[in-house]
Amino acid sequence: MTLKVVTGGLQTTVQDLGRVGHQAQGVPVGGAMDRIALRLGNLLVGNDEGAAALEATLIGPAISFENGRGTLIALTGADLEPSIEGIDVPMWHALWVEQGSTLRFGRAKTGCRTYIAVAGGIDVLPVFESRSTYLRAKFGGVDGRALKSGDVLHTGDAADASKHIADELHASAGPRVVIARWSLGSSLRPSYGDDVVVRVVRGAHLDALNDDAVMFSSTFRVSSSSDRMGYRLEGPTLSLRAPTELLSEGTTFGTVQLPPGGAPIILMADAQTTGGYPRVAEVASADLPLVAQLKPGDRVRFRLISLGEAQSLYLAREQEIAEARAAIGLRHRRGP
Secondary structure, three states, X not given: OEEEEEEOOXXXXXXXXXXXXXXXXXXXXXXXXXHHHHHHHHHHOOOOOOOOEEEEEOOOOEEEEEOOOEEEEEEEEEEOOOEEOOEEOOOOEEEEEEOOOEEEOOOOOEEEEEEEEEOOOEOOOOEOOEOOOEOOOOEOOEOOEOOOOOOEEEEXXXXXXXXXXXXXXXXXXXXOEEEEEEEOOHHHOOOOOOEEEEEEEEOOOHHHEOOHHHHHHOOEEEOOOOOOOEEEEEOOXXXXXXXXXXXXXXXXXXXXXXXXXXXXXXXOOOOOOEEOOOEEEEEOHHHHHHHHOOOOOOEEEEEEOOHHHHHHHHHHHHHHHHHHHHHHHHHOOOOO
């Protein structure tokens, strides 16, 4: 299947689960900002959970599906009012799209990043074992940049599960698009919002704060100077008990740093591999999707939890995903 980019949207890039294992060489992990949305989208179309998909930010692209009998897609993450040939289509469902149809988006209703998963995954050249676009270094994806009008993308070979889901939907004759009647349970979908409480665990330097109660009793806003590398937060100024000089230490997706100005930064998917600012908190992985879907002006508050609680949240989510994976596999396993 060939995907032709009619318009690129604000910032649409190819993303997978990132470049694991290269931080020692200074290469960020990168990958999808909302990894749960990416994984679930791939499950819906029968892909491996880490297959490359498209990540669209705030203003979605227009994508035409060409050169094939049709294709299987799923849209997860933010609701940017998707439609196919004028037909409104739902999020979190598998969709059969007829050849020649065009996917378009409207305004952002919830969240800011939509994932377009396609059967077979987006097939671009891997760099450091990943197809993800790293915009700052200009590699991965399509020439290391956001998609633009006229770009042509190809998909990989569809798995048996993808073919089975596609055949089931294709058999239901419909105009341009067929929507699967089944979907993922609502408990699997992150509760996106523009005013969220994010659970964090203690960072290595939380005790260095002059008054950590300020951090956990205040509301912060996402600054307009935020991107895939980090979210700068506006609000009360956090201060240290005493000036602190640190050696650069490892950072990760979700690290909350405190620069000298006192405005915290939440490091995101494209974060640098090390940093010398105090690390006052680490976002629990279960809540990273909520942060990933915040846009400039949205509000965030922090709630401190224990490491054990964060681990329990992670394990519970992974168990739910495993159950969904098994259910989809059983539903679409070909009989003898």
